[in-house]
Amino acid sequence: MAEPNPADQIRQDFAPPQVPVEDAARAMEAFALGHHSEARRVVLITSGGTKVPLESRTVRFLDNFSSGRRGAASAEYFLQAGYAVIFLHRHRSLYPYSRRYAATNWLDVLRLQLPGDGAPRVEAEQSRLPGIVQVLQDYSRMKESGRLLSIEFNTLSDYLHLLLAAAQALSRLGSSAMFYLAAAVSDFYIPASEIPEHKIQSSSGPLQITMKMVPKMLSPLVKDWAPKAFVISFKLETDKEILIERARKALATYRHQVVVANILDTLRGHVVVVTGTEETKLSISDEEERSGVEIEEKIIKDLTLRHTQFMEGTAAN
Amino acid sequence: MAEPNPADQIRQDFAPPQVPVEDAARAMEAFALGHHSEARRVVLITSGGTKVPLESRTVRFLDNFSSGRRGAASAEYFLQAGYAVIFLHRHRSLYPYSRRYAATNWLDVLRLQLPGDGAPRVEAEQSRLPGIVQVLQDYSRMKESGRLLSIEFNTLSDYLHLLLAAAQALSRLGSSAMFYLAAAVSDFYIPASEIPEHKIQSSSGPLQITMKMVPKMLSPLVKDWAPKAFVISFKLETDKEILIERARKALATYRHQVVVANILDTLRGHVVVVTGTEETKLSISDEEERSGVEIEEKIIKDLTLRHTQFMEGTAAN
Numbered sequence A, B: 001m002a003e004p005n006p007a008d009q010i011r012q013d014f015a016p017p018q019v020p021v022e023d024a025a026r027a028m029e030a031f032a033l034g035h036h037s038e039a040r041r042v043v044l045i046t047s048g049g050t051k052v053p054l055e056s057r058t059v060r061f062l063d064n065f066s067s068g069r070r071g072a073a074s075a076e077y078f079l080q081a082g083y084a085v086i087f088l089h090r091h092r093s094l095y096p097y098s099r100r101y102a103a104t105n106w107l108d109v110l111r112l113q114l115p116g117d118g119a120p121r122v123e124a125e126q127s128r129l130p131g132i133v134q135v136l137q138d139y140s141r142m143k144e145s146g147r148l149l150s151i152e153f154n155t156l157s158d159y160l161h162l163l164l165a166a167a168q169a170l171s172r173l174g175s176s177a178m179f180y181l182a183a184a185v186s187d188f189y190i191p192a193s194e195i196p197e198h199k200i201q202s203s204s205g206p207l208q209i210t211m212k213m214v215p216k217m218l219s220p221l222v223k224d225w226a227p228k229a230f231v232i233s234f235k236l237e238t239d240k241e242i243l244i245e246r247a248r249k250a251l252a253t254y255r256h257q258v259v260v261a262n263i264l265d266t267l268r269g270h271v272v273v274v275t276g277t278e279e280t281k282l283s284i285s286d287e288e289e290r291s292g293v294e295i296e297e298k299i300i301k302d303l304t305l306r307h308t309q310f311m312e313g314t315a316a317n
Helices: A006-013 A021-037 A069-080 A132-145 A156-176 A218-225 A240-254 A286-290 A295-316 B006-013 B021-037 B069-080 B132-145 B156-176 B218-225 B240-254 B286-290 B295-316
Strands: A042-047 A060-064 A084-090 A110-113 A121-124 A148-153 A177-181 A207-213 A230-237 A258-263 A270-275 A279-283 B042-047 B060-064 B084-090 B110-113 B121-124 B148-153 B177-181 B207-213 B230-237 B258-263 B270-275 B279-283
Touching: A006 A156, A006 A218, A021 A042, A021 A084, A021 A148, A021 A156, A042 A069, A042 A156, A069 A084, A069 A132, A069 A177, A069 A295, A084 A156, A110 B132, A121 B132, A132 A148, A132 B110, A132 B121, A148 A156, A156 A177, A156 A218, A156 A295, A177 A295, A218 A230, A218 A240, A230 A240, A230 A295, A240 A258, A240 A270, A258 A295, A270 A295, A279 A295, B006 B156, B006 B218, B021 B042, B021 B084, B021 B148, B021 B156, B042 B069, B042 B156, B069 B084, B069 B132, B069 B177, B069 B295, B084 B156, B132 B148, B148 B156, B156 B177, B156 B218, B156 B295, B177 B295, B218 B230, B218 B240, B230 B240, B230 B295, B240 B258, B240 B270, B258 B295, B270 B295, B279 B295
Parallel strands: A042 A084, A042 A177, A084 A148, A177 A230, A230 A258, B042 B084, B042 B177, B084 B148, B177 B230, B230 B258
Antiparallel strands: A060 B060, A110 A121, A121 B121, A207 B207, A258 A270, A270 A279, B110 B121, B258 B270, B270 B279
């Protein structure tokens, strides 16, 4: 029997997406081709965790821990490096620029000014929003540049459909397209045909959930969907003993270019960039941490260089 | 064999809480007794969904759909009605007052003002924040009043430990304490002894999860922890055929005062307040919806009246 085609499997075996995939596909294609025609590189960043509903009218779902911080921070550094960015992220996960104030209750920050003359003004207390002037300037510059396209997913099915659409949108860009797959995608799902419609009743006793493994999208992405692109996946483990071995295994299996490997406990301070031939450790020193340097700045600097070499290598072939 | 004591079961069978429960317990007790001594009624509102980790160094977890909108809106109306409110809510779920701007990207709303003379100002564009002047006034009045105590949970274990602590804090208030249990609490959990430490490896094949039923806290809450309090639980179903029957069954089983029953699809427009003797339907008309009337206003008006009658009834006994 032939291997199932992963694109067909997504369409047949997963619950229908809950987001307008076709609109997103058109927007991504226009965005990618537009920037490509201006000789700009385009990166697809995936970010945040996926939701796997246990019921079709969903009350319960399986989720993956991910604030989306890495993806949101990375988007800023890719924009700085001149890339056009498709930011495919979980609804309400962290967002470029605004991520710095994610823990802020804005009502604590806003002050009502009631001048004797004229209408009330609402002003933000800057001392409670570190760096806000710079951030607002960067944010409005980014919006004017038109180099960020934001697309949202909620469920695993949304994500898979959108990833397929994104790969198609970037397929005509050859080696100048980059995939930066930082989303925390579920490894498991419940086939659409086995999901109950209504809320599972607790009176029916203990809950047994059996989940199938999600088809690995990296494989068709690298082989068929965007074979010339520069592809980076992430490996998050909690056990550092097995991390590099698993990163190497992923590279050998999927034959893409880079795995960024990290341990849950230290993911903001240390990563290892693993390629077919090298392992490069990147870290943030205490000194750098104090002065606000982020590891994503180093990751993106490293990867954009590798992307340049990759493009030159493929051009020379 | 004797029934296990639910309080012991929480302490023994669940993973340790990830929040400082003892600090919260002290804060809730001081808050409750302080307001009680000033003859104020106290309501504990629980709000938002609980997270059930599948790994002890958590990457994956089971979650319940809940934005926390109902709990956050209800808190505002209880405060308006003169109650002191303990708002026990899921970290990052909706919060009283700020809930109105939950979908706002604040960076889109803030404007940098650069006057020729003096420092830059950051001003909010009021047209993009409907009602902001009133909301800021209400919010600051609430903070000054000291009638809102905010406590956060993440996991099911956090929630159960905090609920027990809250029940103890309110137990000395007799019938003037109300429990408004609007959180979407998981019915299922994995015993601490069965949770793997590290991330489940997807290479081990399909995932089998077996979850035990969470002990029903309503039972010891009503019988032992706060036997004189006025207790309201919520029933959310997706199937309207079984809703009222389930609400009645809950009342018969737990012997508390009220079930607020609702259907997922219409929960913002219709609820049924079910007591031992009555069913009262509350709805929002199209007209009311247009003018911004919220169903929580009607629910809280109904419940505060019932609470008064309950207090008078218990005083007469």
